[in-house]
Amino acid sequence: MAEKILPATLFVSVLLVLSVDQASSDESDHRYRQGDQVPFYVNKVGPFHNPCETYRYFDLPYCLPDNAKEKRLSLGEVLNGDRLVSGPFPIEFLRERKSVPVCKKKLSKEDVAKFRAVVDGDYYYQMYFDDLPVWGFLGMVDKRQQRYYLFNHIHLNIYYNKDRVVEITSYTHRNAVVELTEDKEVDVEFLSTVEWKETDVPFEKRMAKYSQSSSLPRHLEIHWNSVINSCMAVLLLAGFLAAILRILNNDSVKYANDEELAEETGWKCIHGDVFRYPKHKSLLAACLGSGTQLLTLTVFIFILALVGVFYPYNRGALLTALVVLYALTSGIAGYTATSFYCQLGGTNWVRNLLLTGCLFCGPLLLTFCFLNAVAVAYTATAALPPGTIVVIALIWTLVSSPLLVLGGIIGKNSKAEFQAPCRTAENPREIPPLRWYRQTVPQMAIAGLLPFILIHTELYYIFASVWGHRIYTIYNILFIVFITLLIVTALITATLTHLQLAAEDHRWWWRYAFSCNLSNV
Structure with missing residues (x-):
């Protein structure tokens, strides 16, 4: 039953995200006749060197139009920090x-x-003109004479193809400035110029120029070199692990009937302790459930990206998908955590379910409260309005929590018995003293180092996109790197687990979990 319900839930989640994304776009078909007013909105201002710090456009003492109206935004747009208000002057086609x-x-x-x-x-x-972004600087500084100038004349060049807007550029006149060096009252007149120019670029390709920077030959060569290095690491680790598995397979046949030989050393001495249940198994099951949910969420985000749902300046589409998909994949977390917890002999599955629901959302809530309080104190656009907070709380209460409980109930009722290949000894074997490099922290560092080396190139471009002005659109290469990351993490963690057991240390459950997650940290 679980195998039928959970995939159906995920399929509905994809359809819902797609419908939400379509609903957040403009209702018109972007076709205009001469004289029609084209949607023109101002959004936000902020320092160029810190794109995450943004404020409302009219927080600055510009002239606020008498008929200024705030655009109704989607959930993702609000989370993205967009605050669109009708422009200071109308633009007609x-x-x-x-x-x-x-x-x-x-x-x-x-x-x-x-x-x-x-x-x-x-x-x-x-600013946004017909859903096309446009930027410009507010002023300039003459550093030699320490003089400050404010641009008071904005010039917009708008390119159109028949009855559709294709491109817009903005520049300011360096001669049309107002000096602001002295602390005194200043009279200023703001001016605007709009020029229309015809182009043969089709409407369907009007967003192409924003993603071309990611596809330059120099950048593509760097990305593909990273992919090749990742594949080579996968092959080397796979060959090494295959040799280990061949040895383990031969030895497992020998111990199928729990026959122990005194002269054996290494992991063979502790084969009766390998499958002993770990401590804090409820927390371990909750980590497994939350991790499975996040992995599923990531896979669905990649699917949406590869089919073209996310494109440059599709405002808030990614954040909307993250919120909706996280809520709809909560059933996977509940099912995985409860099923695994019950297999380990756990009885208080309700407590395990509550722990699973709070394991990720709890720290996220605390982080959000701190960052949102800072944003409110500085009146930044990153501060969420109370209405948006209520919407997110309702999604978590009415969608995420019921699905989490439903998945937990299904996992409890469909649990399978934990069948170890050999019987667990009654008393745990004493663990011999271990060298420093076999301790938890050094092994975690080793487990996270190689995956990080393989993905650091893509991480650079992703961070430059999240916290900078770079645009990242090559999702196919990112997906390949993601797959190699999963494979390398699994291979190196399995190898380190074998080395740990060879040192006669049977406490591998938590070590395995820590080693898998360090590359994510």
């Missing part, structure tokens, strides 16, 4: 603007100081 005044404003000393601070911090703005 194929209607040009030539240095048209937007507004006039008298900046107070406080306003001047605020603008000067953001100009000195290399702040940039982000």
